[in-house]
Amino acid sequence: MNIILVSLLVLGVIGILAAVLLYAVAQWFKVEEDPRIDEVQEVLPGANCGGCGSAGCRAFAENCVKASSLDGLLCPVGGAPTMAKVGEILGMAAVAGDPKVAVVRCNGNCEARPKTSEYNGTRTCAIMSTLYVGETNCGFGCLGCGDCVAACQFDAIHMDPKTGLPVVDEEKCTSCGACAKACPRNIIEIRKKGPDGLRMVVECVNKDKGAAAKKACANACIGCAKCKTVCGADAITVEANVAYIDAEKCILCRDCEAACPTGAIWAQNAPDRKFSGKPAAAAAKTAAAAPAEEGDGKFDPAVAAQIAALPTPQAAGMNLLKRAQAK
Amino acid sequence: MNTFKIGGVHPHDNKEYSAHKQITAVPLPKQAIIPLVQHIGAPAKPVVEKGQKVLVGQVLAEAGGFVSAPIHSPVSGTVTKIDTALDAQGMKMQCIFIDVEGDEWLPEIDRTDTLNAVCKLEPKEIIAKIQAAGIVGLGGACFPTHVKLMPPPGKTAEVLVVNGVECEPYLTCDHQLMLERGEQIMVGIDLVMKALGIQKAIIGIEKNKPDAIQHMTELANKHLGVSVKPLALKYPQGGEKQLIDACIGRQVPSGALPIEVGAVVDNVATLYAIYEAVQKNKPLISRVMTLTGKSVKKPGNYEVRFGTPLTDVIELAGGVPEDTGKVIGGGPMMGRAMQNLDMPCNKRMSGALFMTKADSVRVEPENCIRCAKCVSACPMGLEPYMLAKLSAAQNWEKMEKLNVMDCIDCGCCLFTCPSHRPLLDYIRLGKGKVGGIIRARQMAAQAKK
Numbered sequence: 001m002n003i004i005l006v007s008l009l010v011l012g013v014i015g016i017l018a019a020v021l022l023y024a025v026a027q028w029f030k031v032e033e034d035p036r037i038d039e040v041q042e043v044l045p046g047a048n049c050g051g052c053g054s055a056g057c058r059a060f061a062e063n064c065v066k067a068s069s070l071d072g073l074l075c076p077v078g079g080a081p082t083m084a085k086v087g088e089i090l091g092m093a094a095v096a097g098d099p100k101v102a103v104v105r106c107n108g109n110c111e112a113r114p115k116t117s118e119y120n121g122t123r124t125c126a127i128m129s130t131l132y133v134g135e136t137n138c139g140f141g142c143l144g145c146g147d148c149v150a151a152c153q154f155d156a157i158h159m160d161p162k163t164g165l166p167v168v169d170e171e172k173c174t175s176c177g178a179c180a181k182a183c184p185r186n187i188i189e190i191r192k193k194g195p196d197g198l199r200m201v202v203e204c205v206n207k208d209k210g211a212a213a214k215k216a217c218a219n220a221c222i223g224c225a226k227c228k229t230v231c232g233a234d235a236i237t238v239e240a241n242v243a244y245i246d247a248e249k250c251i252l253c254r255d256c257e258a259a260c261p262t263g264a265i266w267a268q269n270a271p272d273r274k275f276s277g278k279p280a281a282a283a284a285k286t287a288a289a290a291p292a293e294e295g296d297g298k299f300d301p302a303v304a305a306q307i308a309a310l311p312t313p314q315a316a317g318m319n320l321l322k323r324a325q326a327k
Numbered sequence: 328m329n330t331f332k333i334g335g336v337h338p339h340d341n342k343e344y345s346a347h348k349q350i351t352a353v354p355l356p357k358q359a360i361i362p363l364v365q366h367i368g369a370p371a372k373p374v375v376e377k378g379q380k381v382l383v384g385q386v387l388a389e390a391g392g393f394v395s396a397p398i399h400s401p402v403s404g405t406v407t408k409i410d411t412a413l414d415a416q417g418m419k420m421q422c423i424f425i426d427v428e429g430d431e432w433l434p435e436i437d438r439t440d441t442l443n444a445v446c447k448l449e450p451k452e453i454i455a456k457i458q459a460a461g462i463v464g465l466g467g468a469c470f471p472t473h474v475k476l477m478p479p480p481g482k483t484a485e486v487l488v489v490n491g492v493e494c495e496p497y498l499t500c501d502h503q504l505m506l507e508r509g510e511q512i513m514v515g516i517d518l519v520m521k522a523l524g525i526q527k528a529i530i531g532i533e534k535n536k537p538d539a540i541q542h543m544t545e546l547a548n549k550h551l552g553v554s555v556k557p558l559a560l561k562y563p564q565g566g567e568k569q570l571i572d573a574c575i576g577r578q579v580p581s582g583a584l585p586i587e588v589g590a591v592v593d594n595v596a597t598l599y600a601i602y603e604a605v606q607k608n609k610p611l612i613s614r615v616m617t618l619t620g621k622s623v624k625k626p627g628n629y630e631v632r633f634g635t636p637l638t639d640v641i642e643l644a645g646g647v648p649e650d651t652g653k654v655i656g657g658g659p660m661m662g663r664a665m666q667n668l669d670m671p672c673n674k675r676m677s678g679a680l681f682m683t684k685a686d687s688v689r690v691e692p693e694n695c696i697r698c699a700k701c702v703s704a705c706p707m708g709l710e711p712y713m714l715a716k717l718s719a720a721q722n723w724e725k726m727e728k729l730n731v732m733d734c735i736d737c738g739c740c741l742f743t744c745p746s747h748r749p750l751l752d753y754i755r756l757g758k759g760k761v762g763g764i765i766r767a768r769q770m771a772a773q774a775k776k
Binding site: 116117120121122126127130131132133134137139 | 413416417418419663664666688689692749752753755756759
C-alpha cells in the first residue's frame with residue numbers, strides 16, 4: 001500500500017516539474033509569428049504543388065504576408081477567387097491575372113510521325129531522352145512515355161492511346177507547371193487560356209530545317225514564316241526554324257492557321273478548323289493578304305481589347321481590325 | 328591469379344564468333360562523313376573549306392582546346408560540305424563530308440610494313456607528335472592521350488599499365504591486334520615509357536586469351552621493363568581503376584585520376600596508334616573494330632577508315648542477319664543500341680554487335696527484394712539500388728552525397744539484379760543531372776571570382 005502511495009507521489013511530482021519546465025521553455029523560446037500567415041494558409045488550396053514558385057502553400061502564405069503588394073504573387077490553383085480572399089485578409093488589392101493552362105506543343109501523332117524504332121528500356125521520357133532520338137525520327141517531339149502524366153497532381157493530363165500524345169483536361173488544369181518542368185523536351189508551355197479557351201498555338205517545337213522536320217513528321221513546323229507574313233498583329237516570330245505565337249499580342253484572327261502549309265498551327269478549342277490539309281497558298285492569298293495590303297498594318301491595342309471581349313472573337317475579330325485600319 | 332578486389336560479374340564472354348579472325352581492311356567508301364566530335368572535350372574546329380581537295384592524313388579540323396584532339400582526313404578527295412549528320416542514336420552532329428577520289432596519301436607518311444623500333448626523339452617531341460596525330464584512348468572513352476602523358480605539376484608517373492584485357496563480351500579487336508601487331512604495340516609501349524620517363528610497364532591480359540598472353544610475354548622479354556600480367560576473368564577488368572587495382576594493387580581515390588597513384592593507363596590499340604603516329608608519321612585515321620553476333624554470316628575484325636558508313640562494314644560481314652532484334656554499338660555491357668546504321672565509323676567505334684530477337688528482349692522489372700546483389704557486384708563500391716531509388720525520386724543532392732559520380736556505367740548492377748530492375752538506366756539519368764549541377768556550381772564559383 002505504502003509503495004503505491006510513494007510511487008504515485010513521486011511520479012506526480014515528476015509530472016508537475018516536467019510540466020512547469022516545458023511551459024517555461026515554451027515561453028522562453030517562443031517564435032513570434034504573424035497570425036495572418038495561418039489565416040492566409042487557411043484560404044489556400046493546400047495542394048503544395050509549387051506552381052506559385054514558393055516551396056508549398058505555407059511558404060507562399062509567408063511570402064504574401066511579407067510582400068508590400070500582391071503584384072506578381074498568384075496561386076495558379078486557386079486563381080483569382082483565392083487571391084481575392086488573400087487580398088481581403090491582408091488588406092491589399094489582388095492583382096487579377098489571366099487564367100492560364102498547360103498546352104502541349106506537339107502534334108506528332110502516329111500517322112504524321114511514323115515509328116522508326118522500338119524502345120524497350122525503362123518507360124520514362126527523362127531516361128529515353130538521354131539515350132537516343134526516340135521512337136520516331138523527330139528529335140524534338142513528344143516521347144510519349146507520360147512523365148507529364150506522372151507529374152500532374154490534379155489528374156489533368158492523360159495520354160491519348162490513339163495519338164500517343166498527352167491531352168490536357170482544361171477543366172482540371174491549374175497551370176501549376178509541374179508537367180512543363182517534367183517534360184525533358186520542353187514541349188509543354190503554360191499559356192494564356194484565352195476567351196472560351198480559344199488560343200492560337202504552334203503545335204511543334206522542331207528546330208530542324210524544313211525538309212528534315214517535314215521528313216520526320218508531316219505536322220511539323222517547317223519555319224516557312226508564311227504565318228508571320230499574314231499576321232496582322234505582329235504576334236509571330238520565327239526563330240531556329242520554328243514559329244512562335246506571342247499570346248499577349250495575338251488577336252485570334254486565325255489567319256495563320258489558314259496560311260500554315262503543314263497544319264502545325266491550331267486554333268485550340270475552335271469549333272472548326274480553317275486549315276484544309278493542303279498547301280494553303282491559295283487560301284492564304286484571299287483571306288490573309290488583305291490586312292497586309294490595306295491600311296498601314298499597324299496594330300491597335302484598343303481594337304485588340306475589343307476583340308478579346310467578344311464572345312466568339314475568331315470571325316468578328318478580323319473584321320473589326322480591318323475596319324479600324326480602313327479608318 | 329590477380330584481379331580487382333571489389334565487385335565484378337562473370338558474363339559469358341561469347342568471343343568465339345570473331346576470335347582469331349584475321350584483321351580485314353574495309354574498302355574505301357564513296358563518301359566519307361567525318362564527325363567533328365570523336366573525343367571527350369571541346370569539339371574540333373574545321374580548317375578546310377567546301378570544295379577543297381584533301382589528301383589522306385591532312386588535318387581537317389584542329390583541336391578546340393587542350394582537352395581536345397585534331398581530326399585528320401581518312402580519305403583523299405574533295406570536301407563537299409560541312410553539315411549535320413545523324414549519329415548512332417539518331418541525334419545530330421557536325422560533320423565534314425568528303426567525296427572520295429582515289430587514295431592519295433601525304434608524302435611524309437610511311438606506308439611500308441617494316442618495323443621501325445628506333446626512336447631518337449626527345450620525350451617532349453614524342454608527346455607533341457601524339458597530340459598532333461589526334462590520338463585518343465581507343466578503349467572506348469576517347470580521352471585525348473597527350474593529356475594523360477603530361478602529368479600536372481606535383482604528380483609523377485611511375486608505371487604504365489597497358490590495357491589488353493578486353494573484358495567486354497563478344498569484342499575481339501584488341502585480342503587480334505595483340506596477335507597480329509604485337510611488335511608494334513611493344514614499340515608503342517617503349518615510346519610512352521620514354522615520353523613519361525619511366526622504366527616500368529605492365530600489360531594486363533585476361534586468361535581467356537592464352538595465345539595473346541604467350542605471344543606478348545615472348546615479345547616483352549625483348550623489351551626492358553615490360554612485363555605481362557595474366558589476370559583472372561572478371562568484368563569490368565578493363566575499367567581504368569579496376570585494371571590498376573588488378574595489375575599493381577593500388578586503389579585510385581574517389582574523383583581522382585590514375586596519375587594520383589602514379590599510374591598511366593593506355594589501351595593496346597592506342598599504343599599501336601602511337602607507334603604509327605611517332606614512327607610512321609601516320610595520324611589516327613583508322614581503327615580495328617569487331618563486327619559480331621550469333622547469326623552474323625562473317626563475324627570478324629575489320630580495320631575501317633573513319634567516316635566509312637557502318638553499312639559498308641555490315642555488307643562485308645554478310646549483311647544484317649534476319650533475326651536481328653538490336654544492333655549494339657560497342658560491347659553488350661556498356662554499348663548502346665543503335666537507331667541509325669548509316670552512321671559513320673569513328674574513333675569511338677570498338678564494335679558492332681548484332682543481337683538476335685530472342686536475346687535482345689528486356690525482361691519486365693519486378694520489385695526490389697533487397698538482396699543486395701547489386702551492392703556486391705558494384706566494382707566502385709556504390710549502392711546501386713539506393714542510387715536508382717533516389718534517381719526515380721529526383722533526389723539529386725542525396726545522390727551526389729552517395730558518390731554517384733564515381734559510377735563507371737559498367738552495368739554490373741543491372742546484369743546481376745534477379746528482379747531485372749533498370750538500375751543503370753536510373754543511375755545514368757541521375758549521374759547526368761548531378762554532373763550538370765556540379766558544373767553549374769563550378770561556373771557560378773568561377774563567375775564570383
